[in-house]
Amino acid sequence: MIKDITLGQYFPGSSLIHKLDPCMKIILSITYMVMLFSAFNAISLAVAIVFMFVVTLISRIPLKMVLRGIKPILPIIILTSLINAFYVPGDALFKLHVFSFLVVISVQGVELAVFMSVRIMFLIIGTSMLTYTTSPISLTDGLERLLSPLKKVKLPVHELSMMMTIALRFIPTLIEETDKIISAQKARGADFESGNIIRRMKALLPILIPLFVSAFRRAEELALAMDCRCYKGGEGRTRMKQLQLARRDYLSATVMAFVLAGVICINIFVPKLYGSSLF
Amino acid sequence: MPIIRTEHLKYVYSEGSPFEKAAIDDITLDIEEGEFVGVIGPTGSGKSTLVQHFNGLLKPAAGKVFIDGQDIWGKKVDKRSIRFKVGLVFQYPEYQLFEETVFKDIAFGPTNMGLNKDEISERVYEAADFVGISKELLSKSPFELSGGQKRRAAIAGVIAMRPSILILDEPAAGLDPRGRESILAHIREYHIARKSTVLLVSHSMEDIARNATKVLVMSSAKIVMYGSVNDIFAQSTSLIKMGLDVPQVTRVFMGLRKSGYKVDPSVYTVEQGKAEIIRYIRGGQDR
Numbered sequence: 015m016i017k018d019i020t021l022g023q024y025f026p027g028s029s030l031i032h033k034l035d036p037c038m039k040i041i042l043s044i045t046y047m048v049m050l051f052s053a054f055n056a057i058s059l060a061v062a063i064v065f066m067f068v069v070t071l072i073s074r075i076p077l078k079m080v081l082r083g084i085k086p087i088l089p090i091i092i093l094t095s096l097i098n099a100f101y102v103p104g105d106a107l108f109k110l111h112v113f114s115f116l117v118v119i120s121v122q123g124v125e126l127a128v129f130m131s132v133r134i135m136f137l138i139i140g141t142s143m144l145t146y147t148t149s150p151i152s153l154t155d156g157l158e159r160l161l162s163p164l165k166k167v168k169l170p171v172h173e174l175s176m177m178m179t180i181a182l183r184f185i186p187t188l189i190e191e192t193d194k195i196i197s198a199q200k201a202r203g204a205d206f207e208s209g210n211i212i213r214r215m216k217a218l219l220p221i222l223i224p225l226f227v228s229a230f231r232r233a234e235e236l237a238l239a240m241d242c243r244c245y246k247g248g249e250g251r252t253r254m255k256q257l258q259l260a261r262r263d264y265l266s267a268t269v270m271a272f273v274l275a276g277v278i279c280i281n282i283f284v285p286k287l288y289g290s291s292l293f
Numbered sequence: 294m295p296i297i298r299t300e301h302l303k304y305v306y307s308e309g310s311p312f313e314k315a316a317i318d319d320i321t322l323d324i325e326e327g328e329f330v331g332v333i334g335p336t337g338s339g340k341s342t343l344v345q346h347f348n349g350l351l352k353p354a355a356g357k358v359f360i361d362g363q364d365i366w367g368k369k370v371d372k373r374s375i376r377f378k379v380g381l382v383f384q385y386p387e388y389q390l391f392e393e394t395v396f397k398d399i400a401f402g403p404t405n406m407g408l409n410k411d412e413i414s415e416r417v418y419e420a421a422d423f424v425g426i427s428k429e430l431l432s433k434s435p436f437e438l439s440g441g442q443k444r445r446a447a448i449a450g451v452i453a454m455r456p457s458i459l460i461l462d463e464p465a466a467g468l469d470p471r472g473r474e475s476i477l478a479h480i481r482e483y484h485i486a487r488k489s490t491v492l493l494v495s496h497s498m499e500d501i502a503r504n505a506t507k508v509l510v511m512s513s514a515k516i517v518m519y520g521s522v523n524d525i526f527a528q529s530t531s532l533i534k535m536g537l538d539v540p541q542v543t544r545v546f547m548g549l550r551k552s553g554y555k556v557d558p559s560v561y562t563v564e565q566g567k568a569e570i571i572r573y574i575r576g577g578q579d580r
Contacts (some may be wrong), residue, residue, distance in 0.1 A: 191388075197350050198389040202365035202450060203373050203379040203405030220401065227436070 023083075025146045030262060031073035032147045036156025038263040042270050043144045049274050050133050050140070058280040059132060065273050066136055066143070075146050083142040084135055091134050095127035102126050150182040159257060172248025180236070186231065195224045294362050295323035296458060296490050297347055302356035304342055317341040318514040320356070324455075324492070324507075328483050329503030330442030331522070335536045340494045342383070343511065344460045347492075348379035348561040349528040360458070377406050380456030384426045386447035388433035395426065395446050398435050402454040420453035421446075422450040423486075424479045448476070452483060459483065465500065475495075477504060498540045502526065502561040510537070527559035540564045 026032075034042075046066070052058040070080055082092075111117075118284030147151070158175035165171050195205075199220045206217050307313050317339040324330055345351045348356050349365045349372045358365050359544055365375050368521040380402075384391070392398035399420055403413045423429060424445040430438065435446055447462060461480065465473040484491045494499055501508060501522070506554075508525040510518040512535050518525055525532070529539040529547060540561045546569070550558045556573050558568050560566045 052378060096473055194383065195389055197345065198383045198386065199401075200350060201376055201383065202389075203376050203403040203454070204401075205373065205405065218390050220389075227391075228388055 018037060023142065023145050024149045025075050025079065026149075027074055027147065029147070030266075031069060031075045034147075034266060035257055035259055035263045036152040037159050038156075038246070038259060038267060039148055040153075040156050040160055042142055042266060045270050046140045047137060047276060049277050050136055052274075053133075053277050054281045055284055058277040059129065059272065060278065061277055063136060065137055069143060070139075073143065073147050074239050075143070079146070080139055080142065083138050083193070085135065087138055091131045094132050094134070095170065098127035098130055099123045102274055102282075103189065133160050146186055152177060154179045154182065155253075155255075155257060172251070176248075184229075184232065187232070188225070190219065191228055192225055294415065295359075296326040296361055297324040298322070298359040299346070300357045300359075302343075302346060302358065303354045304339075304346065304351055305354045308354070315514050318348075320516055320571075322509070322516060324490065325347070326490055327479075327488055329491045329493070329504055329506045330509055331505030331507070332492055332500070332509045332511065333496070333501060333537060337512045338511040341462055342527075344462060344492060344494060345380065347458070348376045348381050350376075350381070373405070377454050378404070379452040379458045379460065380454050380458055382448050382451045382459070382461045382464055384466060385444075386450075386464075387440065389450075390443060390447055393434060393514060394432055395421075395435050395438065396431040398446060399431075399449045399453050402450055406454060416453045416455065417449075420449040421444070422481050423452055424449045425475065439537035441468055444468065444472075445476060445479070446480075456489065458490045458492070460494075462494045463496065464493070465495070465497070473500070480504070494506050496538075498526075498538050498543075498561075502540045502543075510535070522561065523559065526561040529558065 031039075046062070047061050050059075053062050070077065071141050078233050100123065102120055102123035103118075106118045107124060108165035109116060109119050113187065148156070154175045157178070158171055161169070161171045161175075177208075184216075204217060204220055206214065210215070299320050299322045302322075302363075303318050304316045305313060306316050320343060325361050332340050334345070337493070339394060342351065346353055347360065349358070352366065360375055360379060363370065363375075365372070392401065396417055399417045400413050403416050408416070416429075417431070421428070426445055427444065430442065430446075435443060435550055438446060444464070452459065465476050466479065468476065477500055480491065480493070483489070483578075493501065493505060505522055507520065508518070508522050509516060510532070517535070518528065518531075525544055526539060529543050530540050542563050542565075543558065543561050546556055546560045546566065547558045549556050554573065557569050560569050
């Protein structure tokens with residue numbers, strides 16, 4: 015069933031990571047990405063990896079769920095690793111004659127492949143840690159506040175984040191609706207599985223038309239309901255839950271700053287590991 | 294041979310996740326041909342999940358479903374042929390309408406059956422007639438119809454497949470009393486005219502008392518009672534304990550009984566009530 019797809023992937027909890035201010039969490043996630051890509055040797059990268067493991071432990075998100083996020087991008091990781099391994103020139107690790115071509119896999123290529131795949135994997139883990147521990151609503155709240163300086167250049171930040179909130183809110187609803195429409199059309203003998211591409215596309219119409227109709231209906235109802243409660247955009251709007259930085263936010267920012275500084279230091283003082291002899 | 298038979302049917306939602314929950318559990322049930330079965334139960338008791346097993350929309354986690362003696366999850370069974378045999382009308386079926394005209398929409402099912410044009414239009418007119426959709430409406434867009442008309446058009450879309458079993462999940466939900474009664478009357482007529490088996494999922498005890506021959510009571514994923522309307526409504530107290538309602542007239546007679554009038558408290562239609570009061574006034578014996 016489509017219903018089983020986990021979207022938004024929020025995993026409710028009450029850990030320190032969950033309680034962090036969403037604004038701060040977004041900043042920290044971006045910092046972590048910077049850290050990943052500024053880690054130029056094995057030790058500094060290991061520091062970044064260990065850091066993420068500690069964060070995962072604190073957040074009490076099951077490791078299985080964290081790893082599940084990597085699965086869909088596995089093909090990309092494999093592809094980039096292969097390209098890196100084959101195309102980066104350097105000291106040959108081994109040579110292979112395929113017909114008249116000479117295929118060389120270099121040490122540097124393999125190193126780069128390993129580095130890139132680890133980085134991509136932890137990039138995904140880091141960002142999914144953000145979505146696992148932050149509900150979509152507070153995520154958009156955080157984003158809105160983070161982007162609020164852009165209001166000065168007339169960017170409708172509040173409206174954009176409201177649109178995002180509504181979209182996120184209605185994804186599960188529409189999935190459920192789609193599921194119901196599919197079942198109803200199947201009950202009337204609709205066939206989605208056989209026939210050529212054109213037939214299959216045509217078979218989607220009985221799902222898409224009712225879905226669009228209902229999306230428009232919902233949009234209209236929601237707009238009316240918002241109107242009834244005198245919604246008039248972000249101007250002068252206050253919040254029920256004021257986002258306010260607490261001690262834990264400053265603390266986690268400090269920890270992150272130290273780890274980032276550590277990574278940069280390791281890069282400077284142990285520079286030789288990368289690009290020479292990892293193996 | 295029962296037309297619907299289930300053996301130890303079980304279905305689990307979100308299997309393997311922390312939200313895992315059995316929607317129906319160990320359902321063993323026989324429904325005979327030609328019955329009009331009212332299915333009642335509190336919200337979330339598994340009624341809708343159960344009926345979606347009868348036409349193979351949901352695959353049971355365990356157990357078997359037999360339609361007309363045929364195991365629908367057996368090898369080489371075409372699910373679509375089962376769906377043509379077991380017509381299922383979902384809750385709020387008007388949201389599945391999609392065609393340009395009402396005619397085409399009702400014809401969707403029969404077209405999927407691969408029937409020829411004449412047969413299709415014959416069935417569409419017949420189905421439209423059954424639900425009281427006039428010929429002029431057939432050429433309109435389904436989106437121009439009123440709520441009640443849309444509902445009836447959607448039901449006609451299932452009836453046009455001439456299913457030998459017709460299952461309706463809350464067909465009257467959200468309609469006014471007149472629309473409600475009109476839809477139920479059409480279903481009753483269909484049941485009588487076609488002699489088909491009908492399953493009616495409903496929250497309204499009145500609707501079930503008036504139409505059904507048998508009642509199936511579900512509560513927290515299990516069947517708690519299945520029997521004739523008389524038998525079930527005679528157990529009003531346990532129905533109320535389950536958080537279900539009983540027909541208003543039954544409540545009145547239970548109240549009369551409590552205040553010392555020796556009337557039969559298992560009355561479930563107004564007609565029976567009338568007869569019972571007359572019997573009591575004429576000095577009938579306690580039942």
